[in-house]
Amino acid sequence: MRYGRRVALTDCTLRVPAGKVAGLVGPNGAGKSTFLSMVCGLLAPTSGRIAVLGHRPGGGAARLAEVAFVAQDAPLYPSMTVADHLRFGARLNPRWDGRYARARIERLGLDPAQKAGRLSGGQRAQLALTLAAAKRARLLVLDEPVASLDPLARRTFLEDLQEYVAEVEVSVVLSSHLLGDLQRVCDHLIVLSAGRVQLAGDVPALLAGHSRGDGERIVPRPDGRPVDLEDLVLAYMAGEVVR
Ligand SMILES: Nc1ncnc2c1ncn2[C@@H]1O[C@H](COP(=O)(O)OP(=O)(O)OP(=O)(O)O)[C@@H](O)[C@H]1O
Structure with a gap:
């Protein structure tokens, strides 16, 4: 995906699982809002394809009713x-x-x-x-939904979100810089950096795979504590991954 000559997302092949909360994280300018705008049909990819709930995003009223989007500035x-x-x-x-x-x-x-x-x-x-x-909607897309909420409102919102997902058949994609929040609510994690997908998968599998030493490794913690989601995200954002 390009804005004029600027490449915002490239080599971006990923699947967001149905019925789960997927967290999207990455440094400023990584391409998170660009990705979410494409999911909602507000931006069309300049190359490649995107399918949302089996169709091209946007389209008629029936399609629009399936996706709810809260943009960063609400x-x-x-x-x-x-x-x-x-x-x-x-x-x-x-x-x-x-x-x-x-x-x-x-x-x-x-x-x-x-x-x-x-x-x-x-x-x-x-x-x-x-x-x-x-x-x-069948898909709820939230771009930094808790950024302007006070700490209590944030906690309540995350509890509401968990309850909502348990009650209603919905998939959620949310971007956030707050790793503790993502750790709490996300089943699936996508780390974007420099316009590329650095890591994507179900959180338990990512953590288990890492502790087994499958594929890539991040630098072990000096205190011996098991790696958690925050460690993984920070290591992938900082490029501290042994490939
Ligand atoms: N309308 C635009 N015109 C030109 N370039 C843009 C536009 N919107 C975003 N970009 C560029 O695309 C890249 C990705 O931006 P994007 O807003 O998707 O990042 P982000 O990960 O959401 O960042 P943040 O965490 O700061 O919200 C950046 O380099 C940005 O400068």
């Missing part, structure tokens, strides 16, 4: 109220879960009459996440 309509956003969501989305949306807004303490433009950054993110979840 875009909303500033002059519309919280309640307007919920009404709008109900009109646009065939599988809209209004009861869930209203309950979550109430639990978050958001005023339905407040204009989105007057919400704080974290409140806007919470509203955008609520709209995405209430859409009841």
Whole structure:
């Protein structure tokens, strides 16, 4: 994938498993947002192919209803109220879960009459996440969803996400720089760096394979503690991998 002459993603062959939470991690400028925008059909690959739920991303209303996306800046309509956003969501989305949306807004303490433009950054993110979840899509794509949330809101969001995945048949792809959060919620991990996939797989298999010494190795920890997801990600981001 190129932006003009700049290559943002290359040699990027990967599969995101269905029904799991896949974490996407990598340094700034690695290509995470580019990848997520392609998954949602907002960007078309300049070469190669991408299939989402078996089809080219984007397309008609039925296809759009299958994917929910919260972009990094949680875009909303500033002059519309919280309640307007919920009404709008109900009109646009065939599988809209209004009861869930209203309950979550109430639990978050958001005023339905407040204009989105007057919400704080974290409140806007919470509203955008609520709209995405209430859409009841088959794929939920979240670009740094917790970046603007306070620590308590972040913890609650991660708990909500785990509950949501357990209850609803949904696949999730989320990017984050917060490795502890990824460790907590992700079944699958993708490490992107310099526009390439450095590591991809189910987390237990990646950790088990590493401790067995299959293929690549990262430098063992001096304190002898077993390698965890954070160690793996940091080593692959820093290129400290013995191939
Ligand atoms: N609209 C654009 N025009 C030109 N280049 C772009 C554009 N958007 C992104 N890029 C470039 O593509 C590369 C990947 O950017 P991208 O936003 O996908 O990275 P990221 O991994 O999401 O970064 P971050 O962690 O900082 O959000 C970067 O080199 C960036 O400068």
